[in-house]
Amino acid sequence: MPINYYLFLAIALFSIGVVGVLTRRNAIIIFMCIELMLNAVNLLLVAFSKMHYQQAVAAALPIANPGVEGQLFVFFIMVVAAAEVSVGLAIIVMLYRNIHSVDINFLNRLKH
Amino acid sequence: MQASFKLAFLIPLLPLIGFLINGLGRNLLSKRVTGVLASGMVLFSFLLSLQVFSEVREGASAVISYFDFIRIQGLQIPFSFQIDALTSLFLLIITGVGFLIHVYSTSYMHDETDASFARYFAYLNLFVFSMLLLVMGGNYVILFIGWEGVGLCSYLLIGFWFKNPAYTKAANKAFIMNRIGDLAFLLAVFWIIIKTGSANYGEVFSFITTNHGTPKFTATDITIVSLLLFVGATGKSAQLPLYTWLPDAMAGPTPVSALIHAATMVTAGIYMIARSNVLYSLAPLTLSIISWVGLATALLAATIALRQYDIKKVLAYSTVSQLGFMFLALGSGAYLAAVFHVMTHAFFKALLFLGSGSVIHAMGGEQDIRKMGGLAGKLKVTHATFLIGCLAIAGIPPLSGFFSKDAILLNVFVHNPVQYGIAVFTALLTAFYMFRVLIITFYGSFRGTKEQLHHLHESPWVMLLPLVLLAFLSIAGGWIGIPAVLMEGADSLGQFLSPILPTLSHPISHNTELLLMGSTTLLVVVVIIAAWFIYRKKAEPPSTGILRVFENKWYVDELYEVIIVKPLTRLSAFLREWVEPRLIDGLVNGVGRSVQYTGRQLRFLQSGQIGNYVLLMVVAMVVILFVQFFIRK
Numbered sequence: 153m154p155i156n157y158y159l160f161l162a163i164a165l166f167s168i169g170v171v172g173v174l175t176r177r178n179a180i181i182i183f184m185c186i187e188l189m190l191n192a193v194n195l196l197l198v199a200f201s202k203m204h205y206q207q208a209v210a211a212a213l214p215i216a217n218p219g220v221e222g223q224l225f226v227f228f229i230m231v232v233a234a235a236e237v238s239v240g241l242a243i244i245v246m247l248y249r250n251i252h253s254v255d256i257n258f259l260n261r262l263k264h
Numbered sequence: 265m266q267a268s269f270k271l272a273f274l275i276p277l278l279p280l281i282g283f284l285i286n287g288l289g290r291n292l293l294s295k296r297v298t299g300v301l302a303s304g305m306v307l308f309s310f311l312l313s314l315q316v317f318s319e320v321r322e323g324a325s326a327v328i329s330y331f332d333f334i335r336i337q338g339l340q341i342p343f344s345f346q347i348d349a350l351t352s353l354f355l356l357i358i359t360g361v362g363f364l365i366h367v368y369s370t371s372y373m374h375d376e377t378d379a380s381f382a383r384y385f386a387y388l389n390l391f392v393f394s395m396l397l398l399v400m401g402g403n404y405v406i407l408f409i410g411w412e413g414v415g416l417c418s419y420l421l422i423g424f425w426f427k428n429p430a431y432t433k434a435a436n437k438a439f440i441m442n443r444i445g446d447l448a449f450l451l452a453v454f455w456i457i458i459k460t461g462s463a464n465y466g467e468v469f470s471f472i473t474t475n476h477g478t479p480k481f482t483a484t485d486i487t488i489v490s491l492l493l494f495v496g497a498t499g500k501s502a503q504l505p506l507y508t509w510l511p512d513a514m515a516g517p518t519p520v521s522a523l524i525h526a527a528t529m530v531t532a533g534i535y536m537i538a539r540s541n542v543l544y545s546l547a548p549l550t551l552s553i554i555s556w557v558g559l560a561t562a563l564l565a566a567t568i569a570l571r572q573y574d575i576k577k578v579l580a581y582s583t584v585s586q587l588g589f590m591f592l593a594l595g596s597g598a599y600l601a602a603v604f605h606v607m608t609h610a611f612f613k614a615l616l617f618l619g620s621g622s623v624i625h626a627m628g629g630e631q632d633i634r635k636m637g638g639l640a641g642k643l644k645v646t647h648a649t650f651l652i653g654c655l656a657i658a659g660i661p662p663l664s665g666f667f668s669k670d671a672i673l674l675n676v677f678v679h680n681p682v683q684y685g686i687a688v689f690t691a692l693l694t695a696f697y698m699f700r701v702l703i704i705t706f707y708g709s710f711r712g713t714k715e716q717l718h719h720l721h722e723s724p725w726v727m728l729l730p731l732v733l734l735a736f737l738s739i740a741g742g743w744i745g746i747p748a749v750l751m752e753g754a755d756s757l758g759q760f761l762s763p764i765l766p767t768l769s770h771p772i773s774h775n776t777e778l779l780l781m782g783s784t785t786l787l788v789v790v791v792i793i794a795a796w797f798i799y800r801k802k803a804e805p806p807s808t809g810i811l812r813v814f815e816n817k818w819y820v821d822e823l824y825e826v827i828i829v830k831p832l833t834r835l836s837a838f839l840r841e842w843v844e845p846r847l848i849d850g851l852v853n854g855v856g857r858s859v860q861y862t863g864r865q866l867r868f869l870q871s872g873q874i875g876n877y878v879l880l881m882v883v884a885m886v887v888i889l890f891v892q893f894f895i896r897k
Contacts, residue, residue: 173878256874 445499497533555595
C-alpha cells in the first residue's frame with residue numbers, strides 16, 4: 153500500500169482529535185481525543201518504519217534492522233500513554249468528586 | 265651623585281606623616297602636640313632641604329626613580345623626583361616660609377577647638393606635602409599630582425570656617441576656576457605624552473630640542489602645548505582671565521593666605537613655566553602672549569588695589585599684580601628674574617600677610633582699614649616689620665624687592681620698551697597702594713570702637729618671631745641676586761640656577777642700566793612721599809569717576825556673573841524645569857506606563873477557559889509549522 157494512504161488516515165485522525173479537544177466540554181471526551189491524536193502519531197511512525205524497511209530491502213543496504221526505531225518509539229509512546237491515562241483519569245475522578253461535574257468550563261478557577 | 269640624595273624622599277614624606285597623624289588623631293591630640301608635630305615635620309623637611317641645597321650647590325643633580333607609577337604598552341611613567349638647582353631653591357622657599365607660617369599659626373589659630381585646630385594643621389601639612397611633590401616631581405604627571413593636591417588644600421583651607429556660607433562659596437569659586445586651568449594643563453600633558461612618548465622632563469626636553477620643526481614636533485605643536493600649559497598656569501597663578509578667585513580666597517585664615525595664596529601655591533604656574541623653559545624658548549608667540557597677559561594682570565590688579573578697604577583684599581590684589589610681574593618676566597624670556605621675584609615675593613608678601621594677620625588679631629577680627637589708624641604706637645614690632653615689607657615690595661634699595669623687580673624691569677626694557685613703560689607705572693602704583701594701606705592703618709588717629717582700642721595689644725612672641733625673621737629675609741633676600749652693574753660677580757642666584765635657566769645677558773650699557781635703576785627708584789620715593797601727604801591727615805574721600813571703577817574691581821565679577829554664571833544658571837533652570845520633567849521623566853515614565861498598558865491588555869488572554877488555552881496552543885503550533893516549512897529557508 154502506498155504511504156500516502158497511511159498519511160491521509162493519520163491526518164484525518166489527528167484533525168478529529170484536535171477538533172474534538174477544541175469543541176467538546178466533557179473532560180472524558182477531550183481525553184479520548186488526546187488519545188486519538190497520540191495514536192495518529194503512532195500510526196505515522198509505524199507506517200514510516202515499514203516504508204524505510206521496504207526501501208532498505210529493495211536497495212539491498214547493509215543495515216541490520218532497517219526501520220526498527222519507529223516501532224520502538226511506538227512501544228514507548230504506548231507505555232507512556234498508558235501511564236498518562238491512569239494519571240489523567242485519576243485527576244478527572246478527583247475533579248468529579250469536587251465539583252460533581254466533568255465539564256471543563258467549570259475549571260476556570262485555576263486562574264485564581 | 266645619586267646616592268647623596270638618599271633622604272630626599274623624606275622631604276615630602278614627613279609632612280604627609282604629619283597630615284595623617286593630625287588628621288586621624290584630631291579628636292585625641294592636644295593643641296600643643298598638634299602644633300609641635302606639624303611645625304616639627306616641616307622643620308625637619310627644611311633641614312633636609314638645606315642639606316639637599318648644599319649638595320646641589322656643589323653641582324649635584326639627579327633624577328631619582330622610586331617605582332613605576334603608570335606602566336602600559338608603549339608608555340612608562342615612573343614615580344620619580346628630579347632634584348636640581350630650581351627644585352632645591354623652591355624646596356627652601358616652601359619649607360622655610362612654610363615652617364615660619366606653621367609656627368605663626370600655632371598662636372593665630374589658638375582660639376579654635378582642639379579638633380578644628382588639628383584639622384587646620386593637617387590641611388596645612390597636606391598642602392606642604394603636595395607643594396613639595398609639585399616641585400620635586402620628575403615628570404609632568406607627578407607635577408600634576410602635586411598641582412591637584414595644592415588645589416584641593418587651597419579649597420579646604422579657604423573653606424576652613426565652612427559654617428559661613430560666603431566662605432564655602434569662595435572656596436568653591438577657587439576650586440572651580442582652578443579646574444578650568446587644570447583641564448588645559450591636563451590636555452597639554454596628554455599632548456606631550458602623545459607626541460614625545462614620555463612625560464619625564466629630561467626626555468621631553470631633549471626630544472623637543474632635537475625634533476622641533478620636524479613633523480614629529482611641529483611649530484604648531486609647540487605653540488599649542490605651551491599655550492595650554494600657560495592656561496593651566498593662569499588658573500593656578502591667578503592671571504587674567506581666571507584671577508578672580510584669589511581675592512575671594514582671603515576668606516581663609518590669614519596664615520593660609522600668606523602661605524598658599526601669596527608665597528607658594530600661586531607661584532606653581534611660574535615654577536612650571538620656568539621648568540619648561542626649553543619649550544617656551546621655542547615659542548615666541550606664546551611668550552609674547554604671556555608677557556601681555558602678565559602685564560595686563562599686573563596693571564589691572566594694581567589699579568583695583570588702589571581703592572580696596574579690606575587690608576587682606578589689598579594684599580590679595582597686590583599678589584595678583586606681583587604674579588603678573590613674574591609672568592611678564594617669563595614672557596620676556598627672563599626666567600631667572602621671574603624665579604628671583606618668586607623668592608623675594610615669598611618673603612615680603614608672607615611678611616605682609618602675617619603682619620596683617622597680627623593687625624587683624626589685635627583688632628579682634630576687624631579687617632577694614634577705615635576703622636583702624638594709629639596702630640604704630642601699640643603694635644611696634646608689627647608696624648616695623650610691615651614697614652619693611654612695604655619698602656621691599658615698593659622696591660627701595662637695598663631691600664630684596666628692589667633687586668628682583670629691577671631684574672624684571674631691565675629685561676622688559678630690553679625686550680619691549682612699551683611694556684617697560686607700563687611696568688614702571690604699575691610698579692609706582694604698587695608703591696602707592698602699599699603705603700596707602702600702611703599709612704591708613706598705622707598712622708593718624710584710631711577710628712575703631714572704644715572696646716577695640718582697649719583690646720588693642722601686640723601679638724605674642726610666637727607670632728612676632730616669624731615676622732622678624734621674614735623681615736630680615738625681606739631685607740637680605742635680594743642680596744643673592746645683585747646685578748653686575750652694582751657689584752661684579754655678586755649674582756650668586758644666577759650662577760646657581762645657570763644649569764637650568766638661561767642666564768641673562770643684555771646689550772645695555774652700565775650707564776643706561778644705572779640711569780633706569782636710579783630714575784625708577786627716585787619715582788618710587790616721590791610716589792611714597794605723595795602717598796604720605798595724601799593720606800597722612802585726612803580720611804580718603806568717596807571714590808568718583810574712574811576710582812569708582814577701581815573700587816568695584818573693574819566690575820569683572822559682575823561681568824562674569826552676566827556672561828557666564830547667569831546664562832549657566834538659566835540653562836540649568838531650563839534643563840530642570842523643562843527637559844527634566846518633560847523629556848527625561850516622560851521617557852522613563854513612558855516606558856513604565858507602556859509596560860503597564862500592555863500588561864493590562866494581555867491580562868484578558870488569561871481567561872481561565874481551558875478551551876481558549878488549547879485553541880491558542882493549536883494556533884501557535886500551526887503558525888510555528890507554517891513558519892518552519894514555508895517561510896524559513
